[in-house]
Amino acid sequence: MSHYKLEKAKLDEFLEFMKEKYSVWAPVRADEGWAFAPVEGAVTLEHYLLTRLSAKQFVTPLYETLISFDGPEGEPAPPDKEARLVFGVRPCDAGAVRLMDRVYLEGRYRDPLYKARRENTVLVVLACGEPAPTCFCTSTGGGPADDTGADIMAYGNDGHWILKGVTEKGKNVLTGGGPAKACKDKLPEDKAAGKIPVLWDLAQAQKAVKEQFENPVWESMAQRCLACGVCTYVCPSCSCFDVSDEAKRGKGKRLRFWDGCMFPLFTHHAGGHNPRESRGPRYRQRVLHKFNYFPHRNEGANLCVGCGRCVVDCPVNIDIREAVRKTLEPGGSHDK
Amino acid sequence: MIKLEEKSMEQAGQEFEPRVLAILCTWCSYAGADLAGVGRMQYPPNVRIVKVPCSARVNPLYLVRALQEGWDGVLVSGCHPGDCHYIGGNYAARRRFSVLQQFLDYVGLEPGRVNFSWVSASEGAKFSEVIETVVDRVKKLGPSRRLVKEY
Amino acid sequence: MHMDTIKHIRDTLSKLLGSGRVEAAVGYEEGTVPLAARPVIIRLAEDAGKLVLEPFRSGGTALYVRRYLVERRGQRDFDPEKAGKLAVVARPCDIKAMINHIKEKQYAREDIYIIGVHCPGVVDRGKIFQHLGPYDIAEAAVKDNVPVLKSRTGKKVEVPRDDALADVCARCLQRAPHDADETVGKEVPAPDTDPFAVVAAHEKKTVDERWQWFETQMNRCIRCRACRQACPMCYCNTCFADQTNPAWIGQTAADPDVQGFHIGRLMHMAGRCVDCGLCETACPMNIPLTLLNRKLDQVIYDLFGYQSGMNPEEVPPLSTYNPDDPNKGFM
Numbered sequence: 001m002s003h004y005k006l007e008k009a010k011l012d013e014f015l016e017f018m019k020e021k022y023s024v025w026a027p028v029r030a031d032e033g034w035a036f037a038p039v040e041g042a043v044t045l046e047h048y049l050l051t052r053l054s055a056k057q058f059v060t061p062l063y064e065t066l067i068s069f070d071g072p073e074g075e076p077a078p079p080d081k082e083a084r085l086v087f088g089v090r091p092c093d094a095g096a097v098r099l100m101d102r103v104y105l106e107g108r109y110r111d112p113l114y115k116a117r118r119e120n121t122v123l124v125v126l127a128c129g130e131p132a133p134t135c136f137c138t139s140t141g142g143g144p145a146d147d148t149g150a151d152i153m154a155y156g157n158d159g160h161w162i163l164k165g166v167t168e169k170g171k172n173v174l175t176g177g178g179p180a181k182a183c184k185d186k187l188p189e190d191k192a193a194g195k196i197p198v199l200w201d202l203a204q205a206q207k208a209v210k211e212q213f214e215n216p217v218w219e220s221m222a223q224r225c226l227a228c229g230v231c232t233y234v235c236p237s238c239s240c241f242d243v244s245d246e247a248k249r250g251k252g253k254r255l256r257f258w259d260g261c262m263f264p265l266f267t268h269h270a271g272g273h274n275p276r277e278s279r280g281p282r283y284r285q286r287v288l289h290k291f292n293y294f295p296h297r298n299e300g301a302n303l304c305v306g307c308g309r310c311v312v313d314c315p316v317n318i319d320i321r322e323a324v325r326k327t328l329e330p331g332g333s334h335d336k
Numbered sequence: 337m338i339k340l341e342e343k344s345m346e347q348a349g350q351e352f353e354p355r356v357l358a359i360l361c362t363w364c365s366y367a368g369a370d371l372a373g374v375g376r377m378q379y380p381p382n383v384r385i386v387k388v389p390c391s392a393r394v395n396p397l398y399l400v401r402a403l404q405e406g407w408d409g410v411l412v413s414g415c416h417p418g419d420c421h422y423i424g425g426n427y428a429a430r431r432r433f434s435v436l437q438q439f440l441d442y443v444g445l446e447p448g449r450v451n452f453s454w455v456s457a458s459e460g461a462k463f464s465e466v467i468e469t470v471v472d473r474v475k476k477l478g479p480s481r482r483l484v485k486e487y
Numbered sequence: 488m489h490m491d492t493i494k495h496i497r498d499t500l501s502k503l504l505g506s507g508r509v510e511a512a513v514g515y516e517e518g519t520v521p522l523a524a525r526p527v528i529i530r531l532a533e534d535a536g537k538l539v540l541e542p543f544r545s546g547g548t549a550l551y552v553r554r555y556l557v558e559r560r561g562q563r564d565f566d567p568e569k570a571g572k573l574a575v576v577a578r579p580c581d582i583k584a585m586i587n588h589i590k591e592k593q594y595a596r597e598d599i600y601i602i603g604v605h606c607p608g609v610v611d612r613g614k615i616f617q618h619l620g621p622y623d624i625a626e627a628a629v630k631d632n633v634p635v636l637k638s639r640t641g642k643k644v645e646v647p648r649d650d651a652l653a654d655v656c657a658r659c660l661q662r663a664p665h666d667a668d669e670t671v672g673k674e675v676p677a678p679d680t681d682p683f684a685v686v687a688a689h690e691k692k693t694v695d696e697r698w699q700w701f702e703t704q705m706n707r708c709i710r711c712r713a714c715r716q717a718c719p720m721c722y723c724n725t726c727f728a729d730q731t732n733p734a735w736i737g738q739t740a741a742d743p744d745v746q747g748f749h750i751g752r753l754m755h756m757a758g759r760c761v762d763c764g765l766c767e768t769a770c771p772m773n774i775p776l777t778l779l780n781r782k783l784d785q786v787i788y789d790l791f792g793y794q795s796g797m798n799p800e801e802v803p804p805l806s807t808y809n810p811d812d813p814n815k816g817f818m
Contacts, residue, residue, distance in 0.1 A: 444699070483747070
């Protein structure tokens with residue numbers, strides 16, 4: 001299996017070359033930090049670690065049309081087949097996209113809109129060199145050089161990247177020419193994994209969170225929760241959505257858009273009943289979904305990928321690492 | 337029933353004819369509009385009238401909603417201050433709309449899209465003048481594009 | 488913040504909780520990430536020892552006061568005779584919010600015990616992130632009002648105080664707690680600035696430029712509602728933006744929908760906003776929302792001479808009227 005070598009100085013050339021076939025996206029500095037944006041001009045990745053919003057927006061956009069209708073006539077929206085290449089995704093985000101594949105492509109119902117996007121998007125994943133203090137991917141079954149979900153994996157080494165085609169799609173991109181040259185170099189050593197302390201035994205954690213269902217820790221952790229939903233929006237693996245019809249005089253659209261389990265109205269029933277009206281149960285559900293319910297149905301694959309975005313962005317510092325750790329303490333935590 | 341059509345007139349190359357929504361209070365402004373009609377006073381036909389009991393009934397969100405639905409201009413009209421059928425309704429509306437108008441201007445909505453007036457039941461002539469003024473203003477601004485939502 | 492101030496707060500709360508004079512207290516405790524001092528509600532006197540008061544803002548306390556007292560009232564076994572007070576560590580903007588809550592009959596002044604803190608302002612995380620990104624900061628501390636940061640690669644970065652101070656704090660004239668049962672901290676002189684200068688500056692732009700700004704900022708909004716949830720004054724059981732049948736505004740993050748959301752929310756804030764800046768702090772996209780709030784404060788002040796959250800006897804301006812109000816803008 002051959003690898004490819006790309007000089008870091010030739011990144012702009014590489015992206016320009018890709019523009020012939022793809023709409024190319026890369027991280028750029030924005031008001032909120034780093035953000036994926038269409039490439040216009042030179043791209044510099046100095047000090048880049050993570051974008052504020054994850055790569056999930058490429059497969060599950062903020063909002064999309066499902067059906068358009070005018071009076072009694074309607075038709076499903078055509079799937080988005082635009083060819084995109086996203087450079088600079090991180091292994092945690094790519095791992096999360098792979099987890100969403102299980103939900104949207106491998107369940108009982110196959111989502112054609114998701115499928116179209118996923119098939120037409122090339123994810124070029126950069127292995128991480130220097131992790132953030134809030135990274136904990138090694139505690140959720142991932143790692144800074146993990147290639148799950150990637151189409152092309154890029155390993156940084158001195159002044160170049162070694163690129164590896166992970167999927168057929170990725171391999172085809174690399175064999176298509178351009179500034180990346182085939183080489184016989186071995187993959188560089190993963191120096192970052194050692195810098196991310198493992199916080200717990202994942203299998204144990206997955207069990208403990210469920211066992212501590214009645215533990216008052218959920219109520220006390222969620223005490224300061226604002227139900228603002230930022231955690232669910234920045235999370236790379238949160239894909240809950242809401243559907244709404246919007247029309248004016250019979251002409252309109254059925255839309256699908258991001259929803260969050262932390263919003264108070266998430267489980268609000270049409271009859272007015274809300275089984276998760278308070279913050280404690282909602283927070284418990286969120287952590288359990290990530291660390292127990294999803295893994296239980298998916299051969300242990302953890303839905304939280306340890307990117308740390310919710311930890312940094314929660315306005316009141318509700319820390320999922322703290323929540324899981326508290327359930328692992330002997331006898332469970334009982335702080336009020 | 338009112339059906340809001342596409343801006344087909346503009347596409348056909350004809351002069352832009354704005355669509356203006358007028359929300360009138362029952363006791364004064366609507367009666368004033370009636371008087372204008374009875375007195376055969378001419379005013380531009382671009383206006384569509386919605387009758388409310390009092391200008392205070394008008395939630396600022398109605399105006400935002402109207403702009404989102406593509407109305408080129410909006411007018412809210414009530415009784416003169418001191419003459420409200422419900423004593424103080426128009427005073428409350430006056431405060432509310434002063435704030436709304438300045439805020440919408442700050443946010444960048446063109447002045448003249450939202451308009452406010454006091455028209456009494458005997459002011460048929462004033463009503464038609466107000467409509468003339470508003471339609472003229474909105475015509476000069478062109479079709480509304482800010483805040484418009486596509487359905 | 489000085490150790491004496493923190494010690495004073497800890498001692499006071501320890502005594503109040505221990506003697507049963509208050510049943511719980513809302514304060515701040517240390518967070519798990521740099522630049523975070525998160526809100527906490529404590530009930531035991533010994534927990535008072537973990538309270539801190541950092542010049543970083545992570546959630547004001549007023550919102551928790553309202554939530555605690557309203558939820559308590561809704562509980563089946565609530566007995567108003569036996570209910571204790573709630574102590575709160577409050578900055579002047581928190582006090583303003585609580586005075587507004589009292590005006591809006593959310594609870595009574597007797598229900599709370601305010602420990603007011605003289606406030607020189609807080610450090611704005613969004614501004615710090617311009618110097619060192621959100622995932623880059625390994626450690627942060629404030630020495631003599633200057634944030635000193637250490638990056639994940641070991642680099643040290645000092646952020647000039649004026650660069651780090653939150654915009655709302657830089658123009659705040661209310662540095663002293665104007666209604667408190669106890670006051671702590673060193674007195675801070677109010678700045679000699681025009682609090683509405685930022686509005687005047689924005690108004691120098693043309694209407695089209697202002698729209699351009701608004702459209703660009705709203706385009707970045709992802710409709711997460713963090714601004715609304717973090718705001719101490721936003722507490723409707725069902726927000727107008729969540730109503731769907733009929734709907735005031737669309738549900739998605741499409742431009743007209745978020746424009747309608749912010750215009751609607753801010754109109755509901757007119758005369759109520761206390762300029763605490765929590766909306767901006769909570770926003771994951773760093774949208775400068777306080778520039779919009781400020782305009783409403785200015786309009787309310789110009790037209791009706793009213794300042795939000797100062798005097799509990801003053802009636803909110805949009806809940807009343809005066810026959811001599813100005814007629815500006817009416818034909």
